[in-house]
Amino acid sequence: MLDVNKELRGLVSEDGAVQDRRIYWDQEIFELELERIFARSWLFLTHESQIPNPGDFFTTYMGQDRVIVARAADGTVKAFVNSCAHRGNQVCYADSGNVRSFVCNYHGWAYGLDGSLAGVPLEKEAYYGEINKSELGLIPARVESYRGFLFGTFDPQAPSLPEYLxxxxxxxxxxxxxxxxxxxxxxxxxxxxxxxxxxxxxxxxxxxxxxxxxxxxxxxxxxxxxxxxxxxxxxxxxxxxxxxxxxxxxxxxxxxxxxxxxxxxxxxxxxxxxxxxxxxxxxxxxxxxxxxxxxxxxxxxxxxxxxxxxxxxxxxxxxxxxxxxxxxxxxxxxxxxxxxxxxxxxxxxxxxxxxxxxxxxxxxxxxxxxxxxxxxxxxxxxxxxxxxxxxxxxxxxxxxxxxxxxxxxxxxxxxxxxxxxxxxxxxxxxxxxxxxxxxxxxxxxxxxxxxxxxxxxxxx
Ligand code: FES
Ligand SMILES: [Fe+2]
Missing domain, CATH: 3.90.380.10 (Naphthalene 1,2-dioxygenase Alpha Subunit; Chain A, domain 1)
Known part of the structure; x- marks a missing residue:
């Protein structure tokens, strides 16, 4: 195990000129990158012109998280994790397209263009009407546009996109x-x-x-x-x-x-x-x-x-x-x-x-x-x-x-x-x-x- 405080600080020299080669190789450092770089930075998603109309979507990644970027009915762009809250299946397998909702292949849970859980088959009969759909939407990411170039971050504490750029x-x-x-x-x-x-x-x-x-x-x-x-x-x-x-x-x-x-x-x-x-x-x-x-x-x-x-x-x-x-x-x-x-x-x-x-x-x-x-x-x-x-x-x-x-x-x-x-x-x-x-x-x-x-x- 790497000691985060001692060893990590020495991986790159004070002026950035010398790097420990493990930063380009080591699985443990990569896991930290997922947590500390990719889950916190603003990551490029796509350009607005690629999803001009309500219902248009584009599937991509933020780090290793599969993500859907979609234009909602009100024209705003949303991004959310492409994994069903039920048993985890990918809810969208296409690279891009236009839909009214994202319906999971496995049991048919349906998510809206904003990632919220809209429909559950047999909701009354099998769940006895007791499922709280508002807590079971797809995990959202923040999305901001810089002159039409769309970026997302999972970190609520990250500065705004213009501050980050x-x-x-x-x-x-x-x-x-x-x-x-x-x-x-x-x-x-x-x-x-x-x-x-x-x-x-x-x-x-x-x-x-x-x-x-x-x-x-x-x-x-x-x-x-x-x-x-x-x-x-x-x-x-x-x-x-x-x-x-x-x-x-x-x-x-x-x-x-x-x-x-x-x-x-x-x-x-x-x-x-x-x-x-x-x-x-x-x-x-x-x-x-x-x-x-x-x-x-x-x-x-x-x-x-x-x-x-x-x-x-x-x-x-x-x-x-x-x-x-x-x-x-x-x-x-x-x-x-x-x-x-x-x-x-x-x-x-x-x-x-x-x-x-x-x-x-x-x-x-x-x-x-x-x-x-x-x-x-x-x-x-x-x-x-x-x-x-x-x-x-x-x-x-x-x-x-x-x-x-x-x-x-x-x-x-x-x-x-x-x-x-x-x-x-x-x-x-x-x-x-x-x-x-x-x-x-x-x-x-x-x-x-x-x-x-x-x-x-x-x-x-
Ligand atoms: S895993 Fe998606 S509906 Fe069951
Ligand atoms: Fe080159």
Missing amino acids: AEMAWYLDSFMAVPGGAELLGPPIKVRIKANWKFFAENFIGDWYHVGWTHAAGCTVIGGVTAAVKGNVRPAPGYQISTNFGHGFNAAFLPDGSVPSLHQGEIERRYAEWVKSREKVIAQELGEWRSKLYNAVWDATIFPNCSFLRGIDTWKVWQVRGPRELEVWTWTLVEKEMPDDLKEMIRHTNEKTFGAAGLLEGDDGENMEGNTWTAEGYITRKRPLYAGMGRGHERSHPALPGLLNTDQATSELAHRRFLKFWSQMICAESWDEIIEAQHRLAATAPSPRSDEDRAAAMGK
């Missing part, structure tokens, strides 16, 4: 608060990979380092901003940004202001045309910085297990299946006001690169399985892992929230802060403790190094 929300607005907003195209593609979920979350939060190496062959095919880093000959131009509550991302810019993307040919041309046509209005509504971020390739993670890439426009959830396996769910991220044929072109790039047989998905999956399964070795497992790239070079920025690496996007700042927050969450007894630990961390954040530095940052 915090500084990251300011950045997300660069593409979610554009005229018309953003949406996802579904249904998600689902792939099983035998790896620990955190390797993927870290990879998406800021691993430009692997792009030119792991994907060297893919970079040749894709071209653009990836071709510039092929073979790891130079760091990626741009910023790495880590915000509070463990979220973070890379924004890679092209120095000449042209539109970086991983689209190709006609799709690249149409995408670039679209981005350029929106830059001005975004600058007016959201300011110059977010207009600049709008015209960047992003790789990002919203803590704990939702990641996305802008400029390739894939949106992922790393669904956990134990410490050594996950299911990767992939949607396509588009802007609502894009013409339909452009949306379909973007879906095509996403499927070609990050779908089930995607050009880049396969490269990553192989690495993540290697990262995970080498820990099978008893001696191997004793060697901690190291994510110290750029340590001490992070700084705050006069115009941009969070901590940044502004020299280049190639850094492991966001890895460290993701893992640091993971550690804070896994050690904390309550959300009050988590928030206090975040405040302590923020108080130690470095400020811009000098006036010249500040001026240079403002000019960038």
Whole structure:
């Protein structure tokens, strides 16, 4: 048994750079993740556009809990655990659809679109009218929407979704608060990979380092901003940004202001045309910085297990299946006001690169399985892992929230802060403790190094 107070605190070093490999392997630590990370965080469910009408539903997971997300008759979105209060059967086996109620296969208990128990066969005759249906609804989760992106949490003490997204929300607005907003195209593609979920979350939060190496062959095919880093000959131009509550991302810019993307040919041309046509209005509504971020390739993670890439426009959830396996769910991220044929072109790039047989998905999956399964070795497992790239070079920025690496996007700042927050969450007894630990961390954040530095940052 792990001693939570002694041993857990040592699993990740104070600055997040060194990690005990058991956090990517151990069943006992995974059980704690279910309790302390997945049952307490805001987890991505789906996009509102996927369930537009009353009766529409989508089935997903929150941690390993099976969950139904449904639009109720009054138009509100509810989420509840997909397990009957009678003998536990799954009450809905479909991935999505439209229903008037959820009726359990086993004995026919019927639940409303809000998860309440509406009907019990033989209620009078066999239960003698003594069953208290109001206590036997499906276990509810809190649901909140951020600009149409639906998240759920099981924890009544968790801060509101905007408080949880915090500084990251300011950045997300660069593409979610554009005229018309953003949406996802579904249904998600689902792939099983035998790896620990955190390797993927870290990879998406800021691993430009692997792009030119792991994907060297893919970079040749894709071209653009990836071709510039092929073979790891130079760091990626741009910023790495880590915000509070463990979220973070890379924004890679092209120095000449042209539109970086991983689209190709006609799709690249149409995408670039679209981005350029929106830059001005975004600058007016959201300011110059977010207009600049709008015209960047992003790789990002919203803590704990939702990641996305802008400029390739894939949106992922790393669904956990134990410490050594996950299911990767992939949607396509588009802007609502894009013409339909452009949306379909973007879906095509996403499927070609990050779908089930995607050009880049396969490269990553192989690495993540290697990262995970080498820990099978008893001696191997004793060697901690190291994510110290750029340590001490992070700084705050006069115009941009969070901590940044502004020299280049190639850094492991966001890895460290993701893992640091993971550690804070896994050690904390309550959300009050988590928030206090975040405040302590923020108080130690470095400020811009000098006036010249500040001026240079403002000019960038
Ligand atoms: S298990 Fe659902 S009705 Fe019996
Ligand atoms: Fe990758």
